[in-house]
Amino acid sequence: MKWFINKRIKIRPVETASISECLEFIEKELRAAGVSSRLTVRAEITCEEMLLRLIENSTGEGSIRIQIKRTLGDTVINISVKGREFDLYGGEGELSDDIEDEEAQSVIRSFLLKANDSNFRYSHKDGVNSVRVMTGQSTVSSMKLTMGALALGIVFGLILKFVMPEALSAGFCDYLLTPVSTMFMNALKIVIAPVVFFSIVTCISGFGDLSELGRIGVRVMGMYLLTTVIAVIMSFFVTVMLSPGKFGAALAMHGGQAVDINTNVDTSLLSTIINIVPSNFIQPFLESNTLQLIFLAMITGIAVGKIGEYTPVLSGIFDACNSLFLTITTMIAKFIPAAVFCSISLMLVNLGGSSFLSMLGYFFTNVLEVFIMIGIYGLLVMAMGRVNPLIFFRKIRQSMLTSFTLCSSSAAMPENIRTCTDKLGVSPKVCNFSIPLGATINMDGTCISLVVTGLYLAKMYGVNVPPSALPALGLTIILLSLGCPGVPGAGLVCLGIVLEQLGVPISAIGLVIAIDPVLDMFDTMSNTTGDVACATIVASREGLLDRKILNDPEAV
DSSP, X not given: OOSEEEEEEXXXXXXXXXXXXXXXXHHHHHHHTTOOHHHHHHHHHHHHHHHHHHHHTBOSOSEEEEEEEEETTEEEEEEEEEBOOOOTTTTOOOOOTTOOHHHHHHHHHHHHHHHTGGGEEEEEETTEEEEEEEEEEOSSOHHHHHHHHHHHHHHHHHHHHHTSOHHHHHHHIIIIIHHHHHHHHHHHHHHHHHHHHHHHHHHHHTOSSHHHHHHHHHHHHHHHHHHHHHHHHHHHHHHHHHOOSOTTGGGGOOSOOOOOOOTTSOOOHHHHHHTTSOSSSSHHHHHTOHHHHHHHHHHHHHHXXXXXXXXXXXXHHHHHHHHHHHHHHXXXXXXXXXXXXXXXXXXXXXXXXXHHHHTHHHHHHHHHHHHHHHHHHHHHHHHHHOOOXXXXXXXXXXXXXXXXXXXXXXXXXXXXXXHIIIIIOBOHHHHHHHHHHHHHHOOHHHHHHHHHXXXXXXXXXXXXXXXXXXXXXXXXXXHHHHTOOSSTTHHHHHHHHHHHHHTOOGXXXXXXXXXXXXXXXXXXXXXXXXXXXXXXXXXXXXXXXXHHHHTOTTOO
């Protein structure tokens, strides 16, 4: 398919003939663009209704101009006809027994447009009515693009590491890979704070009864605590059983990399609670402090519902802002494949091969536990949410891959929200609250990593950890996970605190720092999968899960 296609169709006296010709052209070009059958049918239905409105309000002369083009991976249909401005939902009303057939059709058509109003835009300018219909993904899905970028990134990274001259490899890294990766992460940082704030405000202001919010909040927090405890217990059990590493092996090593980790950061539960309340309204946005943003969003959302006549106005403004930043996020997400390619290539170039090979046991123990935890999420979704785990994982595979490559729970948050609403059918009332909260306090993957790494380094340095010390260590790790920010590398600070409690020198982090970026990717995937699983379970138990969307094979 070309970048864009234009066609003019003359308006005929019998309008259905014009509409049929338009729809045949649209269907043909959407098929050629590789748009899925479901998205094509949805677009045709919307275009048919819009064409009826456009022709009804046209001058009766001239032609219908149709333009089909691709925009950032989506196929967009633009339709324009000369005519007078009209009310898009003019036929809206209620159906009753005494309503005329023609009027009933008008009402049904208005309801149909309302149901799909997120997929089109109507405007009138200079005597021309225009409609823009968004169909969705075109030929290659974002999942395939991301997987392809991942594979190419691995190949290119290996070439840079082992084939290219060092000077040329450094040039690629410094002038191509690093700039692209940095710009993408900076672009994501732009929207993290607004997405957290506006999604929660919109969520809370939409509750007519705040007791419903309280019930959902308790269930979300309960699920997060449950999965965290399960992750810690499972990790202790598997690590003790497999026992990676050799007792005292690190004592014989020389020239290990010294790492300066600041373990004086106050991550206690009391400090975390106190720091939830910011000293001003702007600072949390500047620092992207998620807990403080959640606090501000919650009190703002509650206040919006309590100001009487201004409530609908402000609710509409916050809802519009939420849609705005989610749209910006969707635009940024189109460049995920490029970021994946650069990030994976850089990781392979910077990763020391000898360090990687010497710790295969430790690496595979951590990865094994991550996948065991992901399996546990599937069991919880099935047992507590009554959702088929195979359907669940098929729907969230793009979200898991995004989290894996971005290596940041916060950066992956917009994609997780979109996955919950568009693919799993989770109500925004649940996911707009639970996903931002989970990106801050639900760190199951981080807990797994802290357990495995702590016990592994203790063994390598000849430190015996008795079973009686495990409960206190587990409690420390759970509390640390509550204050661990959802950004790459944050686990190293928490690891320094765990090592101090175990009596292992902080310099031991030098043994694992080379492989930490790889494990951090797996841990982040576990963290975000847990967020989505908990949101799905809570939505199911609250009756806020749209199972038509969940079971729709095309909604992937």
